[in-house]
Amino acid sequence: MNLINKKVTHKRFxxxxxxxxxxxxxxxxxxxxNKKFVFPDVFGKHLKLHDKSAAISLEKIIQEKEMERKEEEWKKEEEKKLLRKKQELRLEYEKLMKNHKLHPESQMVFWCDTDEQNSSFSEWKVFSGAIKSGNNKGKPNKPIRLHQNSAVLLTAIDSGMPEKDRRILGVYMVNEGFxxxxxxxxxxxAHTKYRLQLTEQESDQMLFWEYYVNEKFPKKMSWNTGKYRYFDNSWMAQILHDIVSLKSDPKERELAQQFFEHFCKMNQITEQELPKPNGALMRI
Known part of the structure; x- marks a missing residue:
C-alpha cells in the first residue's frame, strides 16, 4: 500500500x-x-488519514495486524498454560508416586473370551491367569507392572474373525490402592469411578490394532498365547482420547473426559503433545 504524499492530521503536530x-x-x-511513528499503530487514536479510500484500506491492515497481535498473545498464553500444566503434572506425579518408578509400558490389554466378556463388566475385574510351568505352576500371575497409573483395556474378537479385527470393549483404571x-x-x-464400557456400535469403531504395534514386526498382528500383555502408556491415552469423541451421551462423555484427564495426570501426559495413533493397522 502506497501512502507517500498522503495528507494526515496529528492531534499534537x-x-x-x-x-x-x-x-x-x-x-x-x-x-x-519530520516525525517517525510506529506503523500502523499510530493511526486511529493519534493520526487521521484524509484520503477516504486509503483510510479504508489502512483500516483493513490495522485489523489484520490486530488479529496477528492477538493470535501471538494467545499462542504465548497457551505456551505458558502448557508449561504450568507440565509443572503441575510433575508435582502431582511426585506426590502420588514418591516411591514408584513410572514404567513407560505399565498398561494392560486383556483378551476376553465369551464368558469373560460378561463377567469383566458385571464384576468389573479380570483374572491375570495361572502360571503354566516351574515351581510356581498353578499360582496366579502377578501383574507386576500395574500400579496407580495403570489402566486395563478389555478386548475380544468375534468368532471366525481375524486378529486384526480385535475390538476394544471397555477400559478401567485399576482400583485405588492396587x-x-x-x-x-x-x-x-476396577476403580470405583474410572471405568467405561463401550456399546457394540462404539466397539466396532475402536479396533485395538490401530493403536498397538510390535516395533520389531510393525505390520504383524498376532496374539498367540497369554491372557494379557503390557503396552505403552501413550497408547492408552490415545484410546481414552478417542473414546471421549465417540460418546454421544453428555454424562458418559463427561465421565470419559474426566477419566482421560485423570489418566494423563497419573502418567505425566499432556494432551497437546499426545501423538496420533500409529498402530499396526495404520501401517498397512
Missing part, C-alpha cells in the same frame, strides 16, 4: 504529509520537522 513508510514505521513531514507386585490372587479390580 497538526497537518502533515507522509514522506516514508514501511511495514513497521512511518515518517511524516509536519510544518517544521499394586501389582502385591497382588496374590491374580484379580485386578
Amino acid at each position: 497538526g497537518m502533515g504529509s507522509i514522506v516514508k513508510h514501511n511495514d513497521s514505521s512511518i515518517e511524516i513531514l509536519f510544518a517544521t520537522e 499394586v501389582g507386585k502385591l497382588c496374590e490372587d491374580g484379580n485386578i479390580p
Whole structure:
C-alpha cells in the first residue's frame, strides 16, 4: 500500500504529509520537522488519514495486524498454560508416586473370551491367569507392572474373525490402592469411578490394532498365547482420547473426559503433545 504524499492530521503536530513508510514505521513531514511513528499503530487514536479510500484500506491492515497481535498473545498464553500444566503434572506425579518408578509400558490389554466378556463388566475385574510351568505352576500371575497409573483395556474378537479385527470393549483404571507386585490372587479390580464400557456400535469403531504395534514386526498382528500383555502408556491415552469423541451421551462423555484427564495426570501426559495413533493397522 502506497501512502507517500498522503495528507494526515496529528492531534499534537497538526497537518502533515507522509514522506516514508514501511511495514513497521512511518515518517511524516509536519510544518517544521519530520516525525517517525510506529506503523500502523499510530493511526486511529493519534493520526487521521484524509484520503477516504486509503483510510479504508489502512483500516483493513490495522485489523489484520490486530488479529496477528492477538493470535501471538494467545499462542504465548497457551505456551505458558502448557508449561504450568507440565509443572503441575510433575508435582502431582511426585506426590502420588514418591516411591514408584513410572514404567513407560505399565498398561494392560486383556483378551476376553465369551464368558469373560460378561463377567469383566458385571464384576468389573479380570483374572491375570495361572502360571503354566516351574515351581510356581498353578499360582496366579502377578501383574507386576500395574500400579496407580495403570489402566486395563478389555478386548475380544468375534468368532471366525481375524486378529486384526480385535475390538476394544471397555477400559478401567485399576482400583485405588492396587499394586501389582502385591497382588496374590491374580484379580485386578476396577476403580470405583474410572471405568467405561463401550456399546457394540462404539466397539466396532475402536479396533485395538490401530493403536498397538510390535516395533520389531510393525505390520504383524498376532496374539498367540497369554491372557494379557503390557503396552505403552501413550497408547492408552490415545484410546481414552478417542473414546471421549465417540460418546454421544453428555454424562458418559463427561465421565470419559474426566477419566482421560485423570489418566494423563497419573502418567505425566499432556494432551497437546499426545501423538496420533500409529498402530499396526495404520501401517498397512
